[in-house]
Amino acid sequence: MQAMDSLIEKIKSFEWCWHIEHDIRRYDYWDEKLQEIGKVIKIKKITRLITHFLFIGETIDLIRIPAFFEFDNEGTGFEMFYKDSHTGAKWYMKKKKLGGDNMPRCPKCGKEIDHLKDFSPVWQEYKMTIDENSDAHYEFVDDSLPIDSMNDEYQCPECEEVLFTYADDAIKFLRGETLTKGE
Ligand SMILES: [Zn+2]
Numbered sequence: 001m002q003a004m005d006s007l008i009e010k011i012k013s014f015e016w017c018w019h020i021e022h023d024i025r026r027y028d029y030w031d032e033k034l035q036e037i038g039k040v041i042k043i044k045k046i047t048r049l050i051t052h053f054l055f056i057g058e059t060i061d062l063i064r065i066p067a068f069f070e071f072d073n074e075g076t077g078f079e080m081f082y083k084d085s086h087t088g089a090k091w092y093m094k095k096k097k098l099g100g101d102n103m104p105r106c107p108k109c110g111k112e113i114d115h116l117k118d119f120s121p122v123w124q125e126y127k128m129t130i131d132e133n134s135d136a137h138y139e140f141v142d143d144s145l146p147i148d149s150m151n152d153e154y155q156c157p158e159c160e161e162v163l164f165t166y167a168d169d170a171i172k173f174l175r176g177e178t179l180t181k182g183e
Helices: 002-021 027-040 167-175
Strands: 043-048 053-057 060-065 079-083 090-095 117-119 122-130 136-146 153-155 162-164
Touching: 002 027, 002 079, 027 043, 027 053, 153 167, 162 167
Parallel strands: none
Antiparallel strands: 043 053, 053 060, 060 090, 079 090, 117 153, 122 136, 153 162
């Protein structure tokens, strides 16, 4: 949890600056500070609103709620993980479905899986000739020619059952959007 430790360190230093310099610093100073926090957890987008700051990340989202504002987090998936003793600001985190608590389960064996085995049919191309002994001779050329008329097979890495034959279904499953076999 090293990322978590350095995230809290960054947040603490942000809150300390906010506590002592909040009145004298301008927008871009705080923007830079927020970017530093975002960098620790690979944040893609930061939105500053009057009531709160929202960080949208790859694996987690963050919200900073100031002391004067109440955030009803019930049903939102956000959990408070830090409250600053100087500013009273509260920091909430939401883990994204992938890799979080809602890891998809294989509908065949019931195990939690974070990936699928994608078997993609290909044509193998050989150069076919007759050699000096009049025997057929095959020289490998290419194995990267997809067969468009055949679907991939997406297997559970645990039980190797074919769960899906369409990429859309496999993607939805890994995102946690469906928990059953989708055909
Ligand atoms: Zn399985």
